[in-house]
Amino acid sequence: MSLVLSLSILGACVLLSWPLGRYLTAVMEPPKEAPGIQRLFETTIVRVTGSAAAAQQNWKSYAVSMLTFNGVMFGVSWLILTVQTWLPLNPDQMAALEPSLVFNTVASFTSNTNLQHYSGEASLSYFSQLFALMWLQFVSAATGLAALTALARGLSGRTMLGNFYRDVLRATFGILLPLCLVVATLLLIGGIPMTFKGAAVAHTLEGLEQTIARGPVAAFVAIKQLGTNGGGFFGPNSTHPMENPGFFTNVIECASILLIPMACVWMFGFMTRRVRHAAVVFAVMALMLAVNVGAALYLESAPTAALEGLPVAQQRGNLEGKELRFGTGAGPLWAALTTATSNGSVNSMHDSLNPLTGLVPMIGMWLNVIFGGVGVGMINMFLYIIAGVFICGMMVGRTPEYLTRKVETREMKLALLAILVHPLFILGGAAIFAATPWGAGTVNNPGPHGFSEILYEFSSASADNGSGFEGLGDNTVPWNTATGLVMLLSRFIPIILPLAIAGSLAAKKAAPENTGTLRTDTPLFGFVILGSVVFVGALLFLPVAVLGPIAEHLARGIR
Amino acid sequence: MFRTLMIWTTAELFPSMRAALSTILVCCIAYPAVIWALGQGLTPHTADGSLIYDKDGRTIGGERIAQAFTRPEYFWPRPSAADYNAAGAAGSNLSPANLRLRELAEQRIAAYTPASEETIPADLVTASGSGLDPHITREAALYQVPRVAKARGLDESELRAAVQQHANKTTGLLINVLLLNLELDAAVPE
Numbered sequence: 071m072s073l074v075l076s077l078s079i080l081g082a083c084v085l086l087s088w089p090l091g092r093y094l095t096a097v098m099e100p101p102k103e104a105p106g107i108q109r110l111f112e113t114t115i116v117r118v119t120g121s122a123a124a125a126q127q128n129w130k131s132y133a134v135s136m137l138t139f140n141g142v143m144f145g146v147s148w149l150i151l152t153v154q155t156w157l158p159l160n161p162d163q164m165a166a167l168e169p170s171l172v173f174n175t176v177a178s179f180t181s182n183t184n185l186q187h188y189s190g191e192a193s194l195s196y197f198s199q200l201f202a203l204m205w206l207q208f209v210s211a212a213t214g215l216a217a218l219t220a221l222a223r224g225l226s227g228r229t230m231l232g233n234f235y236r237d238v239l240r241a242t243f244g245i246l247l248p249l250c251l252v253v254a255t256l257l258l259i260g261g262i263p264m265t266f267k268g269a270a271v272a273h274t275l276e277g278l279e280q281t282i283a284r285g286p287v288a289a290f291v292a293i294k295q296l297g298t299n300g301g302g303f304f305g306p307n308s309t310h311p312m313e314n315p316g317f318f319t320n321v322i323e324c325a326s327i328l329l330i331p332m333a334c335v336w337m338f339g340f341m342t343r344r345v346r347h348a349a350v351v352f353a354v355m356a357l358m359l360a361v362n363v364g365a366a367l368y369l370e371s372a373p374t375a376a377l378e379g380l381p382v383a384q385q386r387g388n389l390e391g392k393e394l395r396f397g398t399g400a401g402p403l404w405a406a407l408t409t410a411t412s413n414g415s416v417n418s419m420h421d422s423l424n425p426l427t428g429l430v431p432m433i434g435m436w437l438n439v440i441f442g443g444v445g446v447g448m449i450n451m452f453l454y455i456i457a458g459v460f461i462c463g464m465m466v467g468r469t470p471e472y473l474t475r476k477v478e479t480r481e482m483k484l485a486l487l488a489i490l491v492h493p494l495f496i497l498g499g500a501a502i503f504a505a506t507p508w509g510a511g512t513v514n515n516p517g518p519h520g521f522s523e524i525l526y527e528f529s530s531a532s533a534d535n536g537s538g539f540e541g542l543g544d545n546t547v548p549w550n551t552a553t554g555l556v557m558l559l560s561r562f563i564p565i566i567l568p569l570a571i572a573g574s575l576a577a578k579k580a581a582p583e584n585t586g587t588l589r590t591d592t593p594l595f596g597f598v599i600l601g602s603v604v605f606v607g608a609l610l611f612l613p614v615a616v617l618g619p620i621a622e623h624l625a626r627g628i629r
Numbered sequence: 630m631f632r633t634l635m636i637w638t639t640a641e642l643f644p645s646m647r648a649a650l651s652t653i654l655v656c657c658i659a660y661p662a663v664i665w666a667l668g669q670g671l672t673p674h675t676a677d678g679s680l681i682y683d684k685d686g687r688t689i690g691g692e693r694i695a696q697a698f699t700r701p702e703y704f705w706p707r708p709s710a711a712d713y714n715a716a717g718a719a720g721s722n723l724s725p726a727n728l729r730l731r732e733l734a735e736q737r738i739a740a741y742t743p744a745s746e747e748t749i750p751a752d753l754v755t756a757s758g759s760g761l762d763p764h765i766t767r768e769a770a771l772y773q774v775p776r777v778a779k780a781r782g783l784d785e786s787e788l789r790a791a792v793q794q795h796a797n798k799t800t801g802l803l804i805n806v807l808l809l810n811l812e813l814d815a816a817v818p819e
Contacts, residue, residue, distance in 0.1 A: 118651045122644035138641040201657045208656045254664045261675040264668035272688040274696045281716040282691045284678035289664040306718045309758030311693040376730040383748040390755040391720045394764040419758045421722035519724040541722030626726040
């Protein structure tokens with residue numbers, strides 16, 4: 071039952087991603103004979119940002135514009151969160167946040183991560199939720215789309231990568247906003263609240279008082295899911311009955327995780343005019359996704375190990391940390407999707423997944439290329455493609471090429487640097503925090519699972535994912551500072567370096583393709599990139615996988 | 630240096646601020662306003678949080694939010710790691726292999742005082758992800774029927790039929806605990 075449902079959601083997303091990819095391409099790279107409404111849209115955008123939006127930019131000035139705009143995003147949201155007490159739309163009188171928590175939260179939403187060391191309904195005003203966080207959810211996702219667009223332009227041989235301001239506004243208004251209007255309306259119909267009234271106080275049947283938090287949730291959840299953001303309105307994210315009230319909303323939210331990341335691969339293909347190449351990349355990603363989903367579904371059907379031998383009927387699998395209304399398989403399916411795509415929302419508590427199921431989301435974040443974040447997932451895959459092309463070139467003794475341009479030392483250096491940032495932060499960070507009270511004193515579970523909590527937190531920060539093993543007591547100054555820095559660096563380094571590679575490739579003369587060229591649109595090439603991703607990932611992360619989830623799984627029967 | 634800064638300010642910082650302002654106006658004001666208006670027009674009840682009121686207009690709970698029940702005459706919801714705090718929802722975040730979970734389960738089973746040989750449905754001993762799961766499984770409700778029937782002086786088979794009828798309103802598998810308890814109270818006025 072849950073397998074059939076999972077397959078139908080995945081299948082629907084694959085089918086929808088193709089037309090959506092066409093739409094993305096048409097918005098980001100308007101055709102010569104654009105319809106009137108799009109021409110009006112383009113002139114409006116240029117008018118909004120002034121003459122800066124008219125100029126063509128090389129990779130350096132594109133990167134400068136991106137960093138400036140992201141700096142403004144950071145600054146504005148910092149200000150809002152710091153002074154939220156004095157701002158409007160604060161019916162529940164939320165107080166000011168502690169400075170390191172503000173830094174972490176702003177870094178988290180600017181970098182499209184949405185790691186949350188606060189709990190929305192307990193700490194943030196509606197103004198902060200909408201004007202700081204939801205705004206960042208829009209523009210950070212748009213930044214990712216702009217970056218991928220620029221990369222694709224560079225790889226199709228243009229040294230001028232377009233204009234960042236235009237691209238980011240095209241993505242925000244032309245892609246994210248219309249999709250959000252549709253999804254938010256569906257979520258309203260599914261029963262998600264959208265109100266500016268403060269928390270309600272109920273007098274329960276047994277005479278207790280219960281304060282029920284609510285808010286403008288529907289608008290927030292739409293962009294949270296579509297923009298691979300993942301930051302929930304409420305603390306427990308989409309497990310919360312107001313954020314995900316039923317089966318219907320669960321399906322909509324689940325599909326929204328995948329749509330744009332999948333469409334991004336097609337957009338890359340259309341823009342570089344290499345659709346068959348994009349299809350190979352898409353197939354590799356889809357294969358890895360299917361493996362992760364299958365593994366998670368299978369592993370999570372095992373009962374809760376700690377309850378073995380008690381008189382408990384466990385035929386529904388492990389129910390700790392899960393909501394009944396979604397059905398049994400919904401938790402592991404979502405866990406696999408949300409970490410493959412760097413979304414990071416959850417509809418079950420990942421900390422309470424069976425030990426080996428918990429490894430699946432970690433694998434998604436370690437590889438970080440299974441469709442990945444909006445725009446940036448395909449950029450990450452580009453790095454592995456460069457590595458794969460290079461290895462193949464070396465094996466046959468030819469200068470490697472990618473899309474007719476020669477890949478040489480400079481490009482390889484940049485690509486490897488960008489790939490290695492990720493394991494450095496995860497392994498280095500986890501090592502430091504596991505060895506010191508900074509991390510060891512904050513875990514919620516003993517033994518290997520405690521190590522998994524630390525490892526997961528750094529994996530999530532470095533993959534700009536945002537989910538967590540939430541038992542971790544992570545609202546401390548060391549955690550806030552360390553993960554905040556990791557999120558920012560692991561966001562911008564793997565965007566800027568690929569742009570540099572694209573700039574450098576575009577400046578080279580195109581080499582005509584001949585029979586000796588490694589073709590990038592064949593199944594063989596699919597195996598090459600699959601191999602690069604899997605082998606590099608396994609070499610880097612198998613040891614910590616054994617220390618955390620695998621050790622816990624093997625020891626689970628020992629009392 | 631100063632000159633570069635000036636150029637950056639006019640060429641990058643000002644356009645960035647203009648882009649920021651325009652996206653804030655559209656994404657943070659216009660977009661939520663449209664969705665809010667749609668919600669108030671299409672689905673006013675759920676848009677305000679699906680609250681339930683008594684006949685005097687007093688709020689007695691949320692349709693989608695579990696509330697605490699400990700008296701024998703009510704059906705009990707799933708355990709909550711957040712103690713049913715609907716303004717600070719949370720799961721237990723305990724590993725399924727953590728023995729603390731076993732201790733908690735033993736306490737929870739003891740509260741139900743099961744007859745020997747009887748197994749208790751797992752949803753009654755495991756905490757949900759939000760701590761606010763409004764549902765229990767049909768089996769979990771049927772499991773509680775003897776206690777509730779005894780406390781209310783009802784016939785067990787009648788109560789069992791009422792539970793089944795309640796389940797049939799949706800998928801047949803789940804019971805909304807608060808709504809079922811409200812139905813029971815309405816059927817037998819104190």
